[in-house]
Structures are given as structure tokens and as C-alpha cells.
Amino acid sequence: MSQPTTDSATEETAESDDRLIETEVSVSETVTQPAGASTIIDVGDLSVYYHDDQALRSVSMEIPERQVTALIGPSGCGKSTFLRCLNRMNDLIDAARVDGTVELLGQNVYDDDVDPVALRRRIGMVFQEPNPFPKSIYDNVAYGLRVQGKADDIDLDAEVERALRSAALWDEVKDQLDKSGLELSGGQQQRLCIARAIAPDPEVILMDEPASALDPVATSKIEDLIDDLAEEYTVIIVTHNMQQAARISDKTAVFLTGGELVEFDDTQTIFENPADPRVEDYITGKFG
Ligand SMILES: Nc1ncnc2c1ncn2[C@@H]1O[C@H](COP(=O)(O)OP(=O)(O)OP(=O)(O)O)[C@@H](O)[C@H]1O
Numbered sequence: 001m002s003q004p005t006t007d008s009a010t011e012e013t014a015e016s017d018d019r020l021i022e023t024e025v026s027v028s029e030t031v032t033q034p035a036g037a038s039t040i041i042d043v044g045d046l047s048v049y050y051h052d053d054q055a056l057r058s059v060s061m062e063i064p065e066r067q068v069t070a071l072i073g074p075s076g077c078g079k080s081t082f083l084r085c086l087n088r089m090n091d092l093i094d095a096a097r098v099d100g101t102v103e104l105l106g107q108n109v110y111d112d113d114v115d116p117v118a119l120r121r122r123i124g125m126v127f128q129e130p131n132p133f134p135k136s137i138y139d140n141v142a143y144g145l146r147v148q149g150k151a152d153d154i155d156l157d158a159e160v161e162r163a164l165r166s167a168a169l170w171d172e173v174k175d176q177l178d179k180s181g182l183e184l185s186g187g188q189q190q191r192l193c194i195a196r197a198i199a200p201d202p203e204v205i206l207m208d209e210p211a212s213a214l215d216p217v218a219t220s221k222i223e224d225l226i227d228d229l230a231e232e233y234t235v236i237i238v239t240h241n242m243q244q245a246a247r248i249s250d251k252t253a254v255f256l257t258g259g260e261l262v263e264f265d266d267t268q269t270i271f272e273n274p275a276d277p278r279v280e281d282y283i284t285g286k287f288g
């Protein structure tokens with residue numbers, strides 16, 4: 001596990017220097033971050049077990065800031081497990097045991113002094129099935145800010161509007177903010193869930209197949225939205241849809257059965273010139 005956190009600028013610089021060196025040394029291993037962006041989440045030797053079954057095998061990966069990283073691979077290869085490790089959602093699964101480190105801007109999220117609830121506001125999550133609360137549209141979005149105790153100090157109306165605009169939903173709901181979130185269409189509900197995740201101003205948004213329950217028009221809106229979100233946030237998205245990964249992501253990580261990360265690189269490289277023949281087999285198999 002990593003160092004306890006420190007405010008010392010010197011130590012932080014030393015740590016990031018270490019990471020730079022590591023990146024240079026391990027370029028040929030193809031599982032580190034491609035050059036060109038700073039790292040926001042640095043995953044080190046992450047293994048996950050459910051009881052005695054290993055679901056992830058020593059995964060190391062540097063996730064770039066303000067880009068879209070797609071996680072692809074066959075069913076059961078550990079994509080959702082990996083995603084849940086990043087904001088400690090696996091804490092909620094009794095059978096799960098996590099080994100290794102997940103550093104968010106240099107701090108290991110598994111350190112004892114990290115509050116998982118606060119962490120989940122910094123690393124928000126959107127699930128496959130839209131799951132708005134049975135509350136008004138307004139209250140869905142305001143929820144995180146109220147829980148944070150921020151509601152009295154900020155202009156809540158303005159923050160709700162900001163989040164709904166960022167989620168490309170404002171124009172459709174601005175005159176019906178009191179309506180229940182459950183009365184929206186599936187695609188609107190998913191954008192509401194994205195607005196809810198954005199409202200506390202997270203650094204990272206995790207999405208687990210966010211469009212797989214939606215029709216093509218709603219899916220395309222979500223894809224456009226993800227592209228916009230990456231200007232402000234880091235987006236990490238699991239998708240079964242190869243074309244979607246190719247369309248929307250900057251980087252792609254390929255997991256294969258057994259929970260191994262086999263390749264992580266620029267999306268274009270993964271789809272056009274992967275280093276590992278298993279990646280090519282997987283991608284061509286799915287396309288063909
Ligand atoms: N709560 C759990 N308890 C026990 N085993 C689990 C649990 N969640 C996942 N697993 C197991 O861990 C492995 C990885 O599952 P995971 O859901 O992460 O895969 P995935 O890549 O997201 O699959 P899919 O594409 O089908 O969503 C699988 O073998 C799965 O059966």
C-alpha cells in the first residue's frame with residue numbers, strides 16, 4: 001500500500017517524478033498510460049477476489065485526466081469489478097477482497113483515512129439501468145449537494161441548472177423540475193443520473209454500460225454527452241459495443257477472461273494495430 005498522504009510539496013513532486021520514470025521504463029509493456037496526458041488515477045497491481053475466486057489479476061494502469069477511457073472485454077472478464085474498485089463500491093460486496101493500490105491524484109483511496117462516501121462524490125458513478133430516485137427532477141440533482149451539507153452555502157437553483165445543462169437535459173426539463181424523475185423517458189432518466197453524478201462536481205465519472213438499455217437515438221445523445229463531459233471530467237466507461245468504444249474513447253483497455261488487462265493504449269492503436277494478437281482476435285471476432 002502506498003505512503004500516507006502528506007501535504008508536503010516536496011514529497012508530492014518526488015512521487016510524481018517516480019511515476020514519470022516508471023512510465024518511461026514500462027512503455028513497451030503496453031499496459032501503462034500512453035504519452036500526452038497527466039495521470040489522474042494510478043492503479044497498481046490490483047487484484048480482486050470474490051471469496052476464493054480471482055476476478056482481476058494484478059492490473060496496473062495509469063488513467064489520463066480529462067479523457068475518455070473505455071474498458072472492453074468479454075462478459076465476466078472483470079470490467080465492472082475494476083470500475084467498482086476505483087471508488088470503492090466493492091466495499092459494499094461482502095465477498096470481495098481487494099489487493100493493490102488505486103491512487104487518485106497521488107492518494108491511495110484504500111488508505112484508512114479515506115472516507116468512501118466522500119470518495120464517491122469525487123468519483124461518481126452511472127449504472128447500466130437508469131436509477132433516478134423516486135423524487136422530483138430537481139431533488140434528484142440537488143441530492144448530492146444537500147447530503148454534502150452544501151445546500152445552504154450555494155445557489156442551489158444555479159447548481160441544479162448547471163448540472164442539468166452539463167448533462168444536456170436542461171432544455172427538455174426546465175419547465176417541469178417538480179416532475180418525478182421516474183416519469184422521464186429512459187434516455188432522459190440516464191441523463192438525469194449523469195446530472196446527479198455531476199452536481200457535486202466530481203473529478204471522475206465512472207459509467208458501466210450507460211447506454212446499453214437505451215434506444216439508438218438516446219444512445220447517440222449519451223455518446224455526444226460523454227464527448228462534452230471529457231472537457232471537464234475524466235470519464236471511464238465500460239461498454240460491450242466496440243463501435244461505441246472506437247467512437248467515443250481516447251484510450252481503450254482490453255481485459256480478457258480471467259481478469260487480465262492485456263492491452264491499454266490509444267483507442268486508434270487498439271483497434272487498428274494492437275500489440276497483442278488476442279486483442280486483435282477479440283476485436284475482429286466481435287466485428288465479424
Ligand atoms: N458480487 C459478486 N460475488 C461473486 N462473484 C462476483 C460478483 N461480482 C462479480 N463476480 C464474478 O467476478 C467475475 C468478473 O465479473 P464482472 O461483473 O466484473 O465482469 P464484467 O466484465 O463486468 O462482465 P459483464 O460484461 O457481463 O458485465 C465474474 O466471474 C463474476 O462471476
Ligand SMILES: [Mg+2]
Binds near residue numbers: 081
Ligand atoms: Mg459488467
